[in-house]
Amino acid sequence: MPLALRRPRPQVVPRATRDDAVISLRGVSKWFGSNTILKDVSFDVPRGKTTAILGPSGTGKSVLLKNIIGLLRPDEGEVLVDGEVIGTMSDKDLFRVRRKFGVLFQDGALFGSMTLYENIAFPLREHTRKGEREIREIVHRNAELVGLVAHLGKLPGEVSGGMKKRAGLARAMVLDPEIVLFDEPDSGLDPVRVAYLDELVVTAQRETGATFFIITHNIPSVMRTADHLGLLFRSRLVRFGPKDVMCASDDPVIRQFLAGATEGPIGMDEMADGGAPPAQAGAAPSASTGAP
Ligand SMILES: Nc1ncnc2c1ncn2[C@@H]1O[C@H](COP(=O)(O)OP(=O)(O)OP(=O)(O)O)[C@@H](O)[C@H]1O
Numbered sequence: 419m420p421l422a423l424r425r426p427r428p429q430v431v432p433r434a435t436r437d438d439a440v441i442s443l444r445g446v447s448k449w450f451g452s453n454t455i456l457k458d459v460s461f462d463v464p465r466g467k468t469t470a471i472l473g474p475s476g477t478g479k480s481v482l483l484k485n486i487i488g489l490l491r492p493d494e495g496e497v498l499v500d501g502e503v504i505g506t507m508s509d510k511d512l513f514r515v516r517r518k519f520g521v522l523f524q525d526g527a528l529f530g531s532m533t534l535y536e537n538i539a540f541p542l543r544e545h546t547r548k549g550e551r552e553i554r555e556i557v558h559r560n561a562e563l564v565g566l567v568a569h570l571g572k573l574p575g576e577v578s579g580g581m582k583k584r585a586g587l588a589r590a591m592v593l594d595p596e597i598v599l600f601d602e603p604d605s606g607l608d609p610v611r612v613a614y615l616d617e618l619v620v621t622a623q624r625e626t627g628a629t630f631f632i633i634t635h636n637i638p639s640v641m642r643t644a645d646h647l648g649l650l651f652r653s654r655l656v657r658f659g660p661k662d663v664m665c666a667s668d669d670p671v672i673r674q675f676l677a678g679a680t681e682g683p684i685g686m687d688e689m690a691d692g693g694a695p696p697a698q699a700g701a702a703p704s705a706s707t708g709a710p
C-alpha cells in the first residue's frame with residue numbers, strides 16, 4: 419500500500435501533550451421517555467490512541483457516539499471535546515467542533531447516487547473552499563490509503579460491503595480530522611475483511627496520529643486495534659482502562675464479554691441487557707470507571 423504518498427498531518431499534537439484526554443464524559447445520562455439508555459457514564463479518551471467501547475447489541479453504543487458529536491444532548495452530565503462542553507454550545511460552535519471529527523457511521527452512510535469519488539470529496543466541498551485540483555489530489559491520496567483508486571468512478575451499489583466501508587473510512591479521513599469515530603466498522607463484513615480493515619485502521623491511526631474511537635462488539639477486532647477499552651452494560655459503564663488491565667479483570671461481565679461466553683451476567687435477551695436494569699436486578703454491576 420503506497421502509504422509513503424500520504425502527507426503527514428500538519429496538526430499532529432506534540433508528543434509532550436499526547437497523553438491528555440481529547441474527549442471526556444462526565445456523568446452522562448440519556449433517556450428516551452421512561453427508557454434509560456445511558457446512566458452516569460464517565461471516562462476520558464486519551465489523545466492520539468485508539469479507544470474501543472464495547473457492549474451488547476442495543477446497549478446504547480450508537481446513542482453514546484451521537485452524544486459525543488452533538489447529534490444528541492445528554493439529559494444529565496456533560497461531554498467535553500478538547501475541554502469544551504458540547505451539549506450546550508451554539509450551532510456555530512458545534513459546527514466548528516464537529517470539524518475535528520471524521521465519522522464512519524454504522525452503515526457506511528454513503529450517498530447512493532454519488533460515485534465513490536464524489537462521496538469522498540463531499541466533506542471537502544462542504545467544509546472547505548479548495549479548488550478541483552486540490553480536491554482531486556486529496557481524494558486520490560485518501561483512496562490510495564484504503565486501496566480504492568481503481569474504483570472511484572463506481573457507485574456504492576456497484577461495490578462490495580468491504581469497499582463501501584473503506585470508502586467511508588476515506589471520507590472520514592479526508593479533512594485530516596483530529597478524532598475519527600467508528601460505529602461498528604466490522605458490521606456486515608466477513609472475518610478476513612474485518613482483519614484487513616483492522617490493519618488499515620492501525621496503519622491510518624499510526625500514520626495520522628489522530629485519536630481513533632471505535633464502537634464495536636467484535637472482540638478479535640478490538641484486540642488488534644485498541645489501546646484502551648470500555649464496556650457498557652445495562653446502561654452503565656462497567657469499567658474503562660488500558661486493554662491489558664481490562665483483559666486481566668476479574669469482573670464477571672468483562673470476563674464473559676471478552677470471552678464471548680454464554681455463562682455469566684449477560685443474558686440472551688439483548689433488550690433486557692440494553693435498557694434500564696430491571697427493578698429486581700440487584701446483581702447488575704455497578705459502574706466503576708478508571709482513569710486510563
Ligand atoms: N432517537 C431515539 N428515540 C428513542 N429510542 C432510541 C433512539 N435512539 C436509540 N434508541 C434506543 O436506545 C437503545 C440503544 O440503541 P443504540 O442504537 O445506541 O444501541 P447499540 O448499542 O448501538 O446497538 P447495536 O450494537 O445493535 O448497534 C435502543 O433500545 C434503541 O431503541
Ligand SMILES: [Mg+2]
Nearest residue numbers: 479480524601
Ligand atoms: Mg449501534
